[in-house]
Amino acid sequence: MQKNLRSDAVGIVSQAIAAVNPYACIQRSVQRKGDILHIGSRSYDISLYTNIYVVAFGKASTSMSAALEDILGEKISEGYAITKYGFAGSLNKIIVMEAGHPIPDDNGVLAAKKIRDFLERTGPKDLIFFLISGGGSALMTLPRKGIALTDIINLTDKLLRVGATIDEINTVRKHLSAVKGGGLAKIAYPSESVSLILSDVVGDSLDVIASGPTVPDRSTFDDFQEIVLRYGLQLSSAVQGLLEDGLEGVIEDTPKLEGPMFEKCYNYLVGNNLLALEEATKKANELGYNTLLLTSSLAGEAKEVAKVIASIAKEERANAVPLPLPVCILAGGEPTVTIRGRGKGGRCQELALSFAIEVEGLENMLLLAAATDGNDGPTDAAGAFADGDTVDKGQDVQMEARVMLQHNNSYQFFKETEDLFITGPTGTNVMDIYVLLVQGDT
Structure with a gap:
């Protein structure tokens, strides 16, 4: 693996991640002049509110x-933030709580209850800032009446294992939760609220990010049932009973567009995968590559997506198409993995290993697949590097790439070949970035 390609790829990904640093995204999006805040198309005179609260997840x-603390300072009356274990930091006026992700846990339920009880005390002269980012759906979990946390954990695990999309997973979560799918806006009403949202989903659909807690929900109990049937899921008696009650109209569906709570809730997107890719493009151009930003909406089975990227690499090496060499092809999104083995890995590592198999023997090219949050699946790696020598490197350390891929054990493979990409928690989350570098013969 050529060192200059690896260092170039790291530089490109690093600049992309820096562009979607959450602190910078908030600072760009919330402009304060005296007591006036300018956010997107709205302005707020913060002197008119009795209290200003912050709820982040x-x-x-x-x-x-x-x-937001640096912008508002002492104007903040109280606040709570829920984040993933290991992602916490010190804040002045906002209490930080940690919980489980991607599988919710008791801490997430306790934190959600605390936030629910807190929001129920707010009134029409209060302003609430909701700071929403990827992972929020699992981190803030408040089951509907009659549903246990274990019901949600078991069903979430089943959905992850069958390769369900984030849209499908969140459709189910919304209907098992009291805070998702517009539920948080309902609890906060009649307070006024502003949701500042960092997108981690393909297409930036606000009702999908963190399961859309402050926007009208488009999904229904019928959609929930369709997902269950599509994957042949076995439901617990409690979940089956709730689904049947929902289908029959015995219990209310999630809040829809006509709900009055949404008239007082402003939702504003502060950053996304496309912003990261645009910065990656600038860096790649600076490094001398002819650069193509392919898409920020990559989806599908990781192993199949890898074949598409590999075909582009082969075409570039053979014919310098679609761009003359040296070239950088950029893509972003969030493929899925269907888990059939008992190995360890994440979608970026799985994609990278599949790519390596497809390009075995191909020279002068490199793929870096990286999760922008620094955690690819349940691992300490952000992703992995792969090229035409990767399969041979695996054999040198008694690792057969195809067998490891079959067992979903990409992490162990790349650990042994020393090709893991490890950043530690980045503090942001805008899905994944894929950097394909191809150069001519030297």
């Missing part, structure tokens, strides 16, 4: 909260 909640 997601992997980027600590950094987003720190930025």
Whole structure:
């Protein structure tokens, strides 16, 4: 693996991640002049509110909260932030709590209850800032009446194992939760609120990010049932009973567009994968590559997506198409992994290993697949590097790439070949970035 390609790829990804630093995203999006805040198309005179509160949840909640503390200072009356274990930081006026991700845990339930009880005390002269980022759906979990946390954990685990999309997972979560799918806006009403949102989903759909707690929900109990049937999921008796009650109209569906609570809730997107890719493009151009930003909406099975990226690498090496060499092809998104083995890995590592198999023997090229939050699946790696020598490197350390891929054990493979990409928690989360570098013969 050529060192200059690896260092170039790291530089490109690093600049991309820096562009979506949550602190910087909030600072860019919230402009204060005296007591007037300018956010997108709205302005707020903070002197008119009795209290200003902050509620943050997601992997980027600590950094987003720190930025808002610096903007509002003593104007903040009280606040809470829920983040993933290991992602916490020190804040002045906002209490930080840690919880489980991607599988919710008791700490997430306790934190959600605390936030619910807190919001129920707010009134029409209060202003609430919701700071929402990827991971928020798992981190703030408040089951509907009659649903246990274990019901949600078991069903979430099943959905992850069958390769369900984040949209599908969140559709189910919304209907098992009292705070998702517009539920948080309902609890906060009649207070006025502003949701500042860092997107971690393909297409930036606000009702999907963190399961859309402050926006009208488009999904229904019918959608929930369709997902269950599509994957042949076995439900607990409690979840089956709730689904049947929902289908029959015995219990209310999630809040829809006509709800009055949404008239007082402003949702504003502060950063996304495309912003990161645009900065990556600038860096790649500076390094002398002819650069193509392919898409920020990459989706599908990671192993299949890898084949598409590999085909582009082969075309570039053979014919310098679609761009003359040296070239940088950039893509972002969030592929899925269907878990069939008992190994360890994440979607970026799985994609990288599949790519390595497809390009075995191909020279002068490199792929870096990286999760922008620094955690690819349940591992300490952000992703992995792969090139035409990767399969041979595995054999040198008694690692057969195809067998390891079959067992979803990409982490162990790349650990042995020393090709893991490790950044530690980045404090942000805007899905994944894929950097393909191809150069001519030297």
